[in-house]
Amino acid sequence: MNSKIKVGVSSCLLGNNVRFNGANAHKKLITRELADLFDYHSVCPELAAGFGVPREPIYLESATGKVRVITTDTKLDVTDDLNKGCQKVLNSLPSLSGFILKKSSPSCGQKTVKLYSEKKGIIHTKADGKFVEALKQKYPLMPIEDEGRLNDPYLKEHFIKRVFLTAEAKVKVLDAKNIKELQAFHTRHKIMLRLHHPINQKVLGRLVADNVREDFDRLKEEYLEMFLQSFQNVALRGNHHTVLQCLLREINKLISGEERADLQDKLKYFYDGILPLAVPFEMVRHYLTRYKIDFITQQSYLNLYPHSLGLMSRM
Numbered sequence: 001m002n003s004k005i006k007v008g009v010s011s012c013l014l015g016n017n018v019r020f021n022g023a024n025a026h027k028k029l030i031t032r033e034l035a036d037l038f039d040y041h042s043v044c045p046e047l048a049a050g051f052g053v054p055r056e057p058i059y060l061e062s063a064t065g066k067v068r069v070i071t072t073d074t075k076l077d078v079t080d081d082l083n084k085g086c087q088k089v090l091n092s093l094p095s096l097s098g099f100i101l102k103k104s105s106p107s108c109g110q111k112t113v114k115l116y117s118e119k120k121g122i123i124h125t126k127a128d129g130k131f132v133e134a135l136k137q138k139y140p141l142m143p144i145e146d147e148g149r150l151n152d153p154y155l156k157e158h159f160i161k162r163v164f165l166t167a168e169a170k171v172k173v174l175d176a177k178n179i180k181e182l183q184a185f186h187t188r189h190k191i192m193l194r195l196h197h198p199i200n201q202k203v204l205g206r207l208v209a210d211n212v213r214e215d216f217d218r219l220k221e222e223y224l225e226m227f228l229q230s231f232q233n234v235a236l237r238g239n240h241h242t243v244l245q246c247l248l249r250e251i252n253k254l255i256s257g258e259e260r261a262d263l264q265d266k267l268k269y270f271y272d273g274i275l276p277l278a279v280p281f282e283m284v285r286h287y288l289t290r291y292k293i294d295f296i297t298q299q300s301y302l303n304l305y306p307h308s309l310g311l312m313s314r315m
Contacts, residue, residue: 004039005167006094010102011042013147018044022054025102027147034100037160037305041094045107045131049078049085058082058106060130061116062123069106069130079130082107086134096142097170098163099135103146107131110146141228142166153314158234164305165192165231173224179216182223183208189227191301195243197230204230240315241271243301244280250296251287259287278312 011018015026030040047053057072069079086107101108107129115127128136135144143162150156169185176182186208193201204226213219244267252260263283269275288296296302305311 004037005097005163007038007040007163008093008096008099009038009040009042010100010105010108010147011044011047012102013100014040014042016042016044018047018053020046020051020053020055020057025147029150030100030147033309034160037309038098038163041096043089043093043131045082045085045089047085048088049081051078051081051085059116060106060113060127061118063118067115067127067130082130083134086131089131090134090138095170096139097167098143098159099145100150100159101129101132101144101146103148105129108146110144112146112148141225141232153311154234154236157311157315158231160305160309160311162231165189165300166228168300169224169227173220173227176220179208179213179219182220186223187295188298189300191243191247191296191299192304193227193230194246195235195239195301196233200226200230237271237273237277237315240277240281241267244284247284247288247296250293251284251291254291255287263287276313277315278310281312 009030010025012023012025013027013030015024015031017024019025046055046058051058056074058069058078059072061068061070067079068077069082070077101110103109103112104114106113108131109127109129110132111126111128113127113129114125115123117123132144135142143159143166145155145159150159172185173182176185186204190201190205193204204223207219207223207226210219248260248263248267255263263280266275266280266283270277270280285297285302288302
């Protein structure tokens with residue numbers, strides 16, 4: 001894609017002093033490395049709720065089956081205020097293809113927020129913050145990640161991948177003028193779909209093969225929903241190994257026995273955790289390009305995001 005992709009982000013992660021203590025939670029990964037890819041739309045639900053800076057800290061409390069937002073010292077219930085702030089932020093969002101949020105925040109944390117009982121005992125530590133809860137309800141298929149989990153190479157690559165796929169799908173699928181354009185989109189992503197969800201790959205293939213559907217707009221909506229659902233699970237080492245073996249079959253007859261053996265060695269070393277994914281991936285991509293196997297070289301699995309990011313060198 002030619003322009004930066006619009007992504008939401010917790011304001012404090014950009015270095016803005018909006019936290020409860022007047023500080024920030026600046027992350028260089030977000031403002032430097034990922035800033036080359038993403039055009040950020042910053043949000044702070046607690047500011048939108050009118051809590052101000054600095055402000056009394058808040059926490060989540062489970063009482064009578066409901067999760068409430070309580071101020072730490074004065075024990076005020078500010079649930080309704082924060083919910084209104086969350087809705088205010090949601091209503092002002094532009095079209096986004098992903099969201100990066102502050103981990104452990106009672107508003108922005110994703111599965112990292114401590115949930116307390118009325119007696120201030122910890123019930124569990126994997127709750128969603130109030131804004132994340134509302135965000136997921138309104139945009140259930142949006143890629144969402146917190147800044148802490150982006151330190152994991154597989155989760156980082158997976159989030160970036162989903163953002164690129166979401167941005168491309170929203171344009172290419174929804175703007176498709178005919179079934180051929182939708183089929184071309186599906187063809188470009190067949191291997192990526194096979195990597196993450198082989199069953200959906202086949203179902204979506206049958207969907208776009210149905211060229212007699214009268215309601216094309218409805219077909220596009222069905223396709224988009226299932227396409228985005230297909231990438232919710234992270235592709236791990238074994239998934240990549242299987243897909244690379246499939247790609248290798250396309251070039252086996254074109255390369256020498258010595259080259260085949262070398263590739264198999266590299267794939268085994270990757271599978272065993274000795275080499276990063278980048279090594280067998282780039283070798284396979286090299287041979288596919290050399291022998292001009294266009295159907296494969298045009299696949300999103302091989303060229304979705306800039307390789308200069310070096311994401312696969314850490315996987």
